[in-house]
Amino acid sequence: MKLLLLFFLLITPGAFAQRPAGHADLARSSEQYFKEKMASDHIVGLSAAIIMDGKVIWQQGFGYADRENKTAMTPQTVVNIGSITKTFTALALMQLNEQGKLDINQSLKTYLPRFRPMARPGISPDKITVKSVMTHTSGIQSDIWKNSDLESGKYTDVPGFVNQTYLLYPAGMVGLYSNAGYNLLGNVIKGVSQEDYADYIHRHILDPLGMSHSGFAMDSLQNRSKIYAYGQNFRVFELRDIASGGIYTSLNDFTQYATGLLKAYRGESNAIIKSGSLRKMFSLQNASVPIETNKKGLGWFMFKNDSTFAVYHAGSAGFAQAKLLLIPDKNAAVIVMTNTSEGGQAAEDFCFNLLPRFGLLISDLFPAPITGAFRDTSHVVQLSLAELKKHAGSYGKATSYVSVSVGNNFLRMRENDKTTILKPLSADQYLPYEISGSDTLVKKTGQRFFFTNIRGYHYLIRRTGEREYNWGYRLKPIDVGRWQKRTGLYRIDGYQMLIGDTKFKSVELYITPDRVLMCRLKTMGSTNEVPLDVIDNKHALSLGVNAGFAGFTVSFKTNKGKQYIDFAGINFRK
Known part of the structure; x- marks a missing residue:
């Protein structure tokens, strides 16, 4: 097995150079972690780096950028970072905001007049601000796949495509990740700056940071990795959506981006953004959004507790994967890039496993519950038939629906072949009992189901401890x-x-x-x-x-x- 690992892992020369003695254990454990994951997860190529005290204390390449030609994966290998591009788009908008060329709190239509999606009663495009698009709370649909590659489409096509869709929710009501929204923001940058999006990113972010081996598919970058999945090499899929997922970079350049942001946050001299603007990007922006799954800043997801915070983004393009974790108050960062679909989980776990070192947990990513305190399970209340009927109906989820009907002083919730009994603890809070065997009820004391009205929608929410799961809103029966x-x-x-x-x-x-x-x-x-x-x-x-x-x-x-x-x-x- 040791011989196999030595053959499979191509360790980058100089990976251990200039490492402070205090970080040696972290470097050794990180190297060992990826050695094991390369073999167990069948990862072809991967590179990773750790920044502590504003400096790269460890970086290393593993495996192959091109397995067929035995080209090693190194910190110079260029990989598509997918949706981490959104952090560059958000940074560009904040540059324009601090220059007074746009106001992120203004309507998106102010800067993109041709934005005219199909509206519904109570859902107006005029209420969508630039900021709501940056935080994925605009109600714009998540994606549009028509002509989604660079061979047949371009990012400037996206506003026209969005205009053929309906807005899903009122702005500020629901967190729904939207690639389409970020491509609209790319068009905003183009219109406000009078520069093409890709040119703007080069001139105002990549070039000032010295990221000379970074850019877009159109740039014909050298040292690009191949991509792999299921043990096979796949043809590269060049995204039309360059403002939401089009940037390619090397690990060396990626560390320049991370250290540049850390310097800007600390108010040190930098060429990209003022400290105040970046601190706003790294502050919680979606606390008032009622249906939400993650804490978010501007262009970033956030781990946040009462003591500290981190910002994070992941990217996936084709089968390439990338992860970027910044801990600004600790002047630290973690970066992982891989050319293999199966490498995404190992990359994410590596980042998340380091959170406790910085005083954070995975649970710090999730918003505070909106459903209030758990009621005592020993006090099941008697509700009238009329009160129970208020919640009856079908509630749509992403991949199924649940049907809620009225029983004998309880609600019966059915999803496919599974039935759960919901006993009322109040008019809106219910304790679930799962049916075991033919007639045994098993009380789930750590869970609750809540019914709540939000802006005209009747939602069903499952709560486990402090974590809420949106189970959808009630649908009207069709004709x-x-x-x-x-x-x-x-x-x-x-x-x-x-x-x-x-x-x-x-x-x-x-x-x-x-x-x-x-x-x-x-x-x-x-x-x-x-x-x-x-x-x-x-x-x-x-x-x-x-x-x-x-x-x-x-x-x-x-x-x-x-x-x-x-x-x-x-x-x-x-």
Whole structure:
């Protein structure tokens, strides 16, 4: 086994140079961690770095950038960092904000007049600010896959595509991660600065930081890694969406970015941003958002407790993965990049396992509950039939739905073949009992289910300890007669995604006995049961928050006797 590891791992010369003695144990344990993960997780190539006290104390490459030609993965190897690009986009906006060229608290339409998505009653595009897009709380759908590669599309196409979609929620109500939103922000940067987005990032961030081996697919960068998954080498998929996931960089350059941000935070001389602007980016921005899954700054996710904080972002593009963790008050950072799909988990675990060293836990990422205190489980209350009926109905999740009906002084919640009894502790808080065997009830004392009204939506929320899980809002039953003629199997017709599990095969539209409209979305690697919220006779929304195929406009049309479904820009024909 030792011989295999020595053959498989190509350790970068000089990885141990200039390391302070106090950090030697951390460096050794990090090296050992990745040696083991390279073999156990079948990772082809990976590079990682740790910054302490503002300096790189360890960096190392493992495995291959090009397995077929035995080219080593080193700190000079260039990898696509995917969605970590969003931190560069947010930084560019804050540069323009501090120069007075835009105000992030103003409406997005102020700087992008052609932004005209389809609105619904109570959901206005005018309420969407630049800041709400930066924090993924704008209500703009999560993505649009039409012409999503650079061969067939460009980021300036995205506003036109978004205008063909509905807003999902009122701005500031729900946290829903949106690549489409960040591509709109790329168009804002282009319009306000009068520079193309890629040119702006080069001139105002990459060049001042000396990131000379970083850029975009169009730059024909040297030393680019190949990408791998399932043991195979895959063709690189160049994203149209350069403002949300298009930056390529090397580990050496990535450390320049991290140390540059740490210097700016501390008020040290830097060429990119004022300390006050960066501190605003690194401050909690979404505490008042009622349906949220993570704490967020401006362009960053946040781990935050009463003593300290860290900011974090992950990226995935094609099969490349990258992770960036900054701990500004400790002047520290952690960076991992890999060219292998299977390497993403090891990279994330490495970052998260280091959180306790800086006084943080994974749970510090999650917002405080909005559902209030747990009531005593010994005090089940008697509610009237009318009070119980207020919660009856079907609630849409990202990959299924739950049906809530009234029992004998309790609620019965059913999801597929699983039934849970909900006994009331108040009009809105319920204690779950799982059914074991044929008739045994098992009390789940550490859990609660809450029903709550939020801006006209009736939500079901599961709570475990201090962690809340949004189980969706109540759907109106559909008109079966109107939708029955549209049910059936639709196969992909036209543009196809070029890589990974998002290569689509078909959509099957069907109606459940609870009168919920569902689509069975099949890709080359998965089958997804997606509930739809019908808006009108031609449009619906896929349900859920920050998961799977949630948060998309689904359109229906008939042309020359053929029926079509458009799911996030991908067309299917019956």
